[in-house]
Amino acid sequence: MLIGVIAGIVGLALGVFGVLAFNLSERQRKEIVDVGEPTLPDGAAEVLSVVGKAFVVVDTVDGVVRASPAAYAYGLVRGHTVVHRQLLEMTGRVRRDGVIEERQLELPRGPFGQGAIIVQVRVAPLGEEYILLLADDRTEITRTEEIRNDFVANVSHELKTPVGAISLLAEALEASPDDEEAVRRFAKRMHKESARLAALVQDIIELSRLQGADIVQQGHPVQLGAVLTEAVDRCKLPAEAKNIRVVLGNGADCVVFGDADLLVTAFRNLIDNAIRYSPENTTVGVGVRVKDGLVAVSVTDRGDGMTEEEQERVFERFYRVDAARSRHTGGTGLGLSIVKHVVSNHGGEVSVWSQPGQGSTFTVRLPEMDRGEAGTTAAVGPRAAQGTENKQDAGSGVPEQGVTA
Numbered sequence: 001m002l003i004g005v006i007a008g009i010v011g012l013a014l015g016v017f018g019v020l021a022f023n024l025s026e027r028q029r030k031e032i033v034d035v036g037e038p039t040l041p042d043g044a045a046e047v048l049s050v051v052g053k054a055f056v057v058v059d060t061v062d063g064v065v066r067a068s069p070a071a072y073a074y075g076l077v078r079g080h081t082v083v084h085r086q087l088l089e090m091t092g093r094v095r096r097d098g099v100i101e102e103r104q105l106e107l108p109r110g111p112f113g114q115g116a117i118i119v120q121v122r123v124a125p126l127g128e129e130y131i132l133l134l135a136d137d138r139t140e141i142t143r144t145e146e147i148r149n150d151f152v153a154n155v156s157h158e159l160k161t162p163v164g165a166i167s168l169l170a171e172a173l174e175a176s177p178d179d180e181e182a183v184r185r186f187a188k189r190m191h192k193e194s195a196r197l198a199a200l201v202q203d204i205i206e207l208s209r210l211q212g213a214d215i216v217q218q219g220h221p222v223q224l225g226a227v228l229t230e231a232v233d234r235c236k237l238p239a240e241a242k243n244i245r246v247v248l249g250n251g252a253d254c255v256v257f258g259d260a261d262l263l264v265t266a267f268r269n270l271i272d273n274a275i276r277y278s279p280e281n282t283t284v285g286v287g288v289r290v291k292d293g294l295v296a297v298s299v300t301d302r303g304d305g306m307t308e309e310e311q312e313r314v315f316e317r318f319y320r321v322d323a324a325r326s327r328h329t330g331g332t333g334l335g336l337s338i339v340k341h342v343v344s345n346h347g348g349e350v351s352v353w354s355q356p357g358q359g360s361t362f363t364v365r366l367p368e369m370d371r372g373e374a375g376t377t378a379a380v381g382p383r384a385a386q387g388t389e390n391k392q393d394a395g396s397g398v399p400e401q402g403v404t405a
Helices: 002-036 044-049 069-073 085-097 139-175 180-212 224-234 236-241 260-277 308-313 323-329 335-345
Strands: 054-058 064-067 101-108 116-126 130-137 220-223 245-248 255-258 283-291 294-300 349-354 360-367
Touching: 044 054, 054 069, 069 130, 085 101, 085 116, 085 130, 116 139, 139 180, 220 224, 220 260, 224 236, 224 245, 224 260, 224 283, 224 294, 236 245, 236 260, 255 260, 255 360, 260 283, 260 294, 260 335, 260 360, 308 349, 335 349, 335 360
Parallel strands: 245 283
Antiparallel strands: 054 064, 054 130, 101 116, 116 130, 220 255, 283 294, 294 360, 349 360
8 A cells, every 4th residue: 555655656756747847848839949949130121121121130150041032033142141251251240340241243143144234332331230231233224324335435436437538538628729630539538428327327316215215105007018128129239339239028918016117217227238238230139027016027138258256246226347347337336226126126136147158148037917917007117018929938038039229
């Protein structure tokens, strides 16, 4: 009997001890969890939520405590780690000196380093143990400023050449009033330089107009056949001067949405470029193919062709494959840039295929309007469309018959 009582007391004591040990363990576990959960200074989270910029908060060992979705989208943070060494160096200096630091950085974007993002970064202490990084994406603004500055510098340089030439020729004319042959020669050269200057000014005006064009709001259905016929017709004189046939193939009776005048300008520039770089007594082909809702217009020349490096840069403003030859032919270096802008504004793309010695083919792809949508409201463009008789596949780029200039 006594043994049973003693065993009961021992069992009760063990049970009580077990419950106490369990409760103590739970309290310790909760305390550990609470300690491990990072806390920001009062009000910091609320301010960060409305700051309007990408932000990252790091602790004393540069571990990410909190980051905005934009910080992940910009590629500044991956998991709980700050990706870029430059940002970690800034946090280290701010932690050491306690002085706010601000810099503009160009950082690789994405895990493979493809592409870059330009960010204005401000790093400051947050409380006693955290560092705050604020990042503002300045990529587009910076690139726009660079393009504008380059454009102004290039325009200034390009304008100096014809203006200077005209000034010198005028002085030469003034000094040779009795030399009829010299007067005719200088006058002819002045006419050429003034035409080049006028072409450059016109191209600059076209680029300025493109920047203000809103195709979505101002566009309308456009008959591509009328646009291409007008573009071919505008290139008639330079083609005749070199005895070059410009041949427009079939398939241009489709409708696209956009600005007819801008499209004429783009295709005229492509055809004019092909004529400039083609030898005399050759053919420039303008082919059209419609497939899968896209209209592809190809302009093929028989020029010297381009290397891969030249193809990558050919759509840049003022870039010339052969600067000396472009000056001789009167090119401004803006034509293909205008083409790219026009096509881009119309939701399309332009590409080039070329090989040295085998000529070049520039292809413009535009979305085709549904014939039901276009109906009978399609604008015929600047001029009435002309019929074509070519029976060859227009996508070949150099049809044998058709509308010629």
